[in-house]
Amino acid sequence: METNVIVKxxxxxxxxxxxxAWMALLAMALTAATQPLLGKALQLLLDKGFEExxxxxxxxxxxxxxxxxxxxxxxxxxxxxxxxxxxxRVLNDLRAMAFERVLRLPVARYxxxxxxxxxxxxxxxxxxxxxxxxxxFVACVRDVLVVIGLLGTLLYLNWKLTLVAIxxxxxxxxxxxxxxxxxxxxxxxxxRVTAEMTxxxxxxxxxxxxxxxxxxxxxxxxxxxxxxxxxRGFSQRMTVAFAATTPVTQIATSLALSLVIVxxxxxxxxxxEFTQFVTMMLMLLTPxxxxxxxxxxxxxxxxxxxxxxxxxxxxPERDTGTRDLGRARGHLVLENVTFxxxxxxxxxxxxxxxxxxxxxxxxxVGVSGGGxxxxxxxxxxFYDPEAGRLLLDGVPYHDIALxxxxxxxxxxxxxxxxxxDTLAANIAYGMEKIDYERLGxxxxxxxxxxxxxxxxxxxxxxxxxxxxxxxxGQRQRxxxxxxxxxDAPLLILDExxxxxxxxxxxxxxxxxxxxxAGRTTIVIAHRLSTIERADRIVVMEAGQVMEQGTHDELxxxxxxxxxxxxLQFAAESK
Numbered sequence: 001m002e003t004n005v006i007v008k009x010x011x012x013x014x015x016x017x018x019x020x021a022w023m024a025l026l027a028m029a030l031t032a033a034t035q036p037l038l039g040k041a042l043q044l045l046l047d048k049g050f051e052e053x054x055x056x057x058x059x060x061x062x063x064x065x066x067x068x069x070x071x072x073x074x075x076x077x078x079x080x081x082x083x084x085x086x087x088x089r090v091l092n093d094l095r096a097m098a099f100e101r102v103l104r105l106p107v108a109r110y111x112x113x114x115x116x117x118x119x120x121x122x123x124x125x126x127x128x129x130x131x132x133x134x135x136x137f138v139a140c141v142r143d144v145l146v147v148i149g150l151l152g153t154l155l156y157l158n159w160k161l162t163l164v165a166i167x168x169x170x171x172x173x174x175x176x177x178x179x180x181x182x183x184x185x186x187x188x189x190x191x192r193v194t195a196e197m198t199x200x201x202x203x204x205x206x207x208x209x210x211x212x213x214x215x216x217x218x219x220x221x222x223x224x225x226x227x228x229x230x231x232r233g234f235s236q237r238m239t240v241a242f243a244a245t246t247p248v249t250q251i252a253t254s255l256a257l258s259l260v261i262v263x264x265x266x267x268x269x270x271x272x273e274f275t276q277f278v279t280m281m282l283m284l285l286t287p288x289x290x291x292x293x294x295x296x297x298x299x300x301x302x303x304x305x306x307x308x309x310x311x312x313x314x315x316p317e318r319d320t321g322t323r324d325l326g327r328a329r330g331h332l333v334l335e336n337v338t339f340x341x342x343x344x345x346x347x348x349x350x351x352x353x354x355x356x357x358x359x360x361x362x363x364x365v366g367v368s369g370g371g372x373x374x375x376x377x378x379x380x381x382f383y384d385p386e387a388g389r390l391l392l393d394g395v396p397y398h399d400i401a402l403x404x405x406x407x408x409x410x411x412x413x414x415x416x417x418x419x420x421d422t423l424a425a426n427i428a429y430g431m432e433k434i435d436y437e438r439l440g441x442x443x444x445x446x447x448x449x450x451x452x453x454x455x456x457x458x459x460x461x462x463x464x465x466x467x468x469x470x471x472x473g474q475r476q477r478x479x480x481x482x483x484x485x486x487d488a489p490l491l492i493l494d495e496x497x498x499x500x501x502x503x504x505x506x507x508x509x510x511x512x513x514x515x516x517a518g519r520t521t522i523v524i525a526h527r528l529s530t531i532e533r534a535d536r537i538v539v540m541e542a543g544q545v546m547e548q549g550t551h552d553e554l555x556x557x558x559x560x561x562x563x564x565x566x567l568q569f570a571a572e573s574k
């Protein structure tokens with residue numbers, strides 16, 4: 001992405017706050033104006049204040065100097081205040097834009113991109129962009145105003161000496177241009193490795209139990225050390241790239257200053273004029289040094305902005321529908337559906353057709369890789385089919401608004417996802433306001449009453465990251481309570497009782513029976529004993545429907561389901 005494009009987009013984000021930004025600019029101008037004023041005050045003091053006959057009151061000296069520094073203080077404070085007012089809002093806006101896109105990214109993006117990289121973009125890269133605005137654009141404006149004010153005064157005092165003095169400016173520009181490309185590339189690589197490091201830390205925190213049980217500390221330490229050393233190397237090379245500009249600039253400035261002093265002495269300038277000229281020349285050093293050093297953080301910020309805008313510009317999950325179904329009856333149809341995952345060698349579903357009537361329970365069984373999970377991914381519209389179509393109550397999926405479609409679905413997965421919030425908030429997740437009567441019924445139906453009774457604050461107890469304060473079976477029952485609370489007409493159960501002991505499984509299976517009543521239910525199960533009462537069992541292999549029927553019909557047929565059932569029954573009997 002071109003730098004000018006990034007700058008225009010950042011200015012567009014700042015535009016709503018332009019009134020405060022202009023006030024910050026005026027404050028910077030006030031601060032810059034005090035520089036030549038101070039030089040003029042020193043010139044008058046030296047030329048007039050040390051004469052034998054002083055023609056003004058000495059009390060004017062502290063009055064003028066204090067007034068100048070009061071103005072400078074007001075300008076400095078106002079600059080800091082208004083800059084922070086604007087930039088803090090820009091930071092929030094950028095993060096909100098990035099996070100909003102994270103919520104709407106297609107599921108495939110999460111498979112192609114690490115969680116660490118996404119976290120790093122939203123948290124760290126956005127911060128770097130705002131830091132660039134603060135340290136680069138704001139500093140540039142302030143320092144450029146100072147340089148313009150000082151150079152204007154110097155040209156007015158002695159244009160010949162000033163031309164000698166500004167020899168350092170084109171030299172600085174050449175140095176900055178030389179280092180720009182290298183710094184941009186180094187910063188891109190640094191961001192990539194930073195995202196990898198964030199991923200390593202995130203995985204180490206999430207998988208701490210596995211790391212300890214399998215003695216993976218040394219391996220994780222090595223992964224972290226490799227990224228850390230790579231970042232150190234990038235940091236060193238970036239420092240060398242832009243730190244070299246400072247001494248070169250300072251040497252050029254010292255040569256220019258030496259020539260100015262010699263020429264000033266030859267020009268018969270007064271002591272006050274000479275002091276004023278040299279003072280303002282020296283004042284130029286600080287802003288010129290800042291402008292020379294600005295390239296490093298600027299390239300770092302530009303590289304971060306490329307990543308942030310790359311995320312915010314990512315194509316969101318497609319929502320082609322406009323129909324709102326209200327509450328669906330739950331008639332689900334797949335017509336000749338074919339689907340292949342990106343970059344996959346073979347199809348995950350191959351010309352699959354299925355008609356699930358409202359209120360029916362259909363179980364999907366088969367060996368791993370048969371297409372059961374893909375079936376669920378298409379029903380939830382995490383992916384769209386390559387060919388064929390899905391319909392709900394006779395309406396094609398593409399015509400249904402995503403919010404309406406997802407409102408018809410509840411899901412209990414083998415991999416339960418809970419949030420670091422209260423038990424009540426987790427069960428009533430996604431609802432603007434909690435209905436406590438409905439919540440109590442869901443807790444009772446999911447057999448969570450004993451769990452609530454043991455929690456210190458009952459339903460208002462925070463259950464930790466991903467429900468870490470609950471056992472595996474309790475977490476599964478919370479997920480079931482969430483589905484009961486939502487009361488959706490279409491229910492998906494993906495190994496919903498897998499994490500439960502026998503006693504809990506019996507209790508929860510009874511709750512599931514109540515939940516499934518009157519709802520269209522898709523069940524994925526490896527334990528065939530849990531789906532014997534399903535209205536229909538669909539056996540899948542290699543993305544195709546091999547056979548379907550009731551439990552008894554399939555056993556009588558003696559096909560693939562009967563073989564799977566006998567093998568599993570024999571294994572459980574041992």
